[in-house]
Amino acid sequence: MVPAGVDAVFAALADPTRRSLLERLSARPSTTATALAAELPITRQAVAKHLALLRGARLVNAERVGRETRYRLDARPLDDAARWIAQVGAEWDGRLAELNRLLSARARGRTSGR
Amino acid sequence: MVPAGVDAVFAALADPTRRSLLERLSARPSTTATALAAELPITRQAVAKHLALLRGARLVNAERVGRETRYRLDARPLDDAARWIAQVGAEWDGRLAELNRLLSARARGRTSGR
């Protein structure tokens, strides 16, 4: 039973622009949409849309202060995604180890058996 | 400088059906598209498309044997994705720790200072 948020998190991470936003947010305490848009080849509105989506995945928090809204990263939902990856990876590793065990058992049987 | 494959991997993981396929593949040594389609509410062709995309991200290998093609998982590209997540998470943790350090320093200054 997978946490519900994983879906939104993976969907958020699918877009390179969004990952770039997360990287930039991880370097500053908080920023505005216009400041981020200034560093990217897209309009402020496009950035705002991405930030809204990230906010939907709870990866960023938005706080309105004065006439600007400051966005800050919240990396915690990333844990769910990392856990999913680790789980699939671990299961694969396990299967692979077992396969190797069987193969080397056969190899031993072949060499010692004749 | 991010590995080029990360993009394809994250794009592949964005779709829940694709994640379900990866989970199922992690449990079996190898399977066919029809077998997977039988367990899902979509057609074989849809599954085949997803598998083609996963193959593009090098997350699955396809091997034709007899009249069927067997797909097997290769979890290694997941490492790149996991690394990206860990990096952003770590940077965020670091910033957060520093913030807490500053806050507690101010708190100490407040309590011991009066």
Add this chain to the structure above:
DNA sequence: AGCATGTGCAACCAATAAGTTGCTGGTCAC
């Protein structure tokens, strides 16, 4: 008050994605 700045909302466009149906071709068993 008046102007610049920072946002938010809505409509629109082009491209992509997920899924379907329909058909053709190879491989196995009888």
Add this chain to the structure above:
DNA sequence: GTGACCAGCAACTTATTGGTTGCACATGCT
């Protein structure tokens, strides 16, 4: 050889997505 099974194309539909432009609203500064 004939029929069943597995797979691969191709065309098409529909929904979503990333992006834009245009406009209206709020806030800060002088």
